[in-house]
Amino acid sequence: MRYGPLAALRHRSPVHGLDRRNLGPAEVIAQSVSCAAPAAGMATVPAIVATSAGSATVWSFVLATVLAVLVAACIGSFTRRMAAAGSLYSLTSKGLPPGAAFASCAAIVAGYLVLVMAALTGASIYFDALMARFGWAAPPAVGAAAALALAAVAGALVLRGVRLSARTVLAVEAVSIALMLVIFAVLLATATPAPPGGAAEPGLAGVAAGVLPALGAFIGFEAATTLGVEARRPFSSVPRAVLGTAAVVGLLSIVAAVTQVRGFDGGLGGQPEPVVTLAAAHGTSWLAVLLDAGITTSFVACTLATTNALVRVLFSMGRDKIVPRALGRTHARYRTPHIAIAVALPVAAAVPAALLGAGTPGQDVLRILLTIATAGFLVGYLLVCLAAPLFLRRIGELTPGPVIITAVTVPALAATCIAFLLSALDGPVPVVLAGLLAAVLGWYVWLRLRHPDRLAAIGVYDETSAADVHPARVP
């Protein structure tokens, strides 16, 4: 018999069924790094940032890195104290009221779902580009088929257990980053600074405007938080993975930005294929093949890692009973959320396959999907940063550090969100976002009316159960 606080312990964890405490630190960090897909970001994001920040592009990346590291610190306040599978929403629920946790939940699910779509699109179009370099121009149907095939492979790997999928992610991502480092080392070694052009200094406003697209290179870096239940030592490996990913992605992006800004000297903004152009200019056009291979593998790893993250968030929501409970079931042998995989992946694969199959330009699809995903992640980051000091105060462990971090991060993220809204006013993005918002609101109202108890209890995590405590019996 147990008395006092131990009497209330559950017999087993509410997230039982996952392969608990079984992943090493390398596999956990690979999850975060791959979700952020730094290799793809290195090749594409600096040119986008340069359209607003010009020659100060590097500073935009420095600021975005600082912001990402601060967000990682806020996430660390939670992940050093609790292990969850539901990413930011499980964490946010411990500091903010259920409504905010629900908003975080909807934002993060949309973020991961659309990021899977974007990664499938990216893998497909850069695979096509790679084939085109060998002289085989594929029709649109091939791109759609490639996206479907990759989704099927990802589904199988993610189903077969977290260790297999995490190790595959680790291997594929290592290849893509190695390729990128080779490319940028060659470019830095061969590049001679272009003659000074007449590029105007963009000023502080330009640097600030560049932070939003630069932050786009980081989204997904929090994905290790979905492996809290499965990591062997979640309270150290998850916060380290998130913080380390913010730093690594920041460093890689800054290297990429320095290389490209130097190479174009002010003309980087609006370059469609900056790295390829640079490579051709320096007589190393074979780099283009490596580049396309690196970006493709990066998107493949991103597909896998993001699928891992997405199905675990859906699993948590199933256990929270705010979606059909079947989503919270796990496969008896593989110990993965198989129903969530079966529901989410067809949806994630159908959208890019339909868009690519219909002949929509791949780069447009990719850009729109990434913009929508960014919106979800920005909301998620903003809420988790707001929640961190409130959570610490609730458990009586508040120190000045987290308060200062939140005081800096929340206004910066709020400004970024406003910048995002202003930048996304045209095109199909606002329509999609409005549709998503309406669906989320309807879902929230339905929960409020029908199941207020489930909403109030949102935020399942791997809490201490009777098996985890010292077996000594209280006399």
Next chain:
Amino acid sequence: MTDPLPLSGRQPRAVRSALAVLEEVVAAGPGITAKEISAALRLPQATTYRLLNLLVDEEYLVRLPDLRGFALGRRAARLALPLTPVPSTAARAVVAHLRGMVRWGVHLASFATGHVELVDTDPDHPPAEPALIARYPHASALGKLLLAEQPQWRAVVRDLRRFTEHTVDAAELDRQLAGIAEVELARQCGELRADRGCLAVPVRSPDGTTLVAGLALAGPPNRVAEPNEELVALLREHATRLAPLLA
């Protein structure tokens, strides 16, 4: 907000503080909060929180479900040698009685420490691998009794080592443990050593809830694999007689 400082041998104060935090949790009992520990030990708050997070990461402490309170974790049990209870003379007499009735080795194991502790082994038929039985519960009938009682046996078993071709794997263990929980009889046929087998039944507290000990018969594996209905009935009868003497 940075990572916990790495502990090296050059930081005796940090080690001392960590031990003091552990002692304070033991002294105050489960549910003590970080702030209370910091106040009781006069440690700076940030230091206390960092040490607590470190000790939770190492599983010496756990956070209770309210995330405020702390309690000793399962791993803390490794810091002290478990006290093995010596069975009373009355209990040993029951075991000796059973030995007089069968031609098998009769062993009694206590589960009070959370491990298989052989507390009364047959002097005429000593157990084959007493050290391995405690360390690898998946390979013995007594160990399987203990595992069948756990909410998650994976939390207890670190290594499903294969000793013979009959040693169970995870899927087979899952299947067997479900059966053991149902019929309250565990069996092991040549899974630890090819020439030995074992039958074991649980000894539960008289109210039937807590598993306190296991009573086992050891013999050749082909004999263990038989139904042995009379033998099992005899074993259960003695286990029932042991219950009030051990619990």
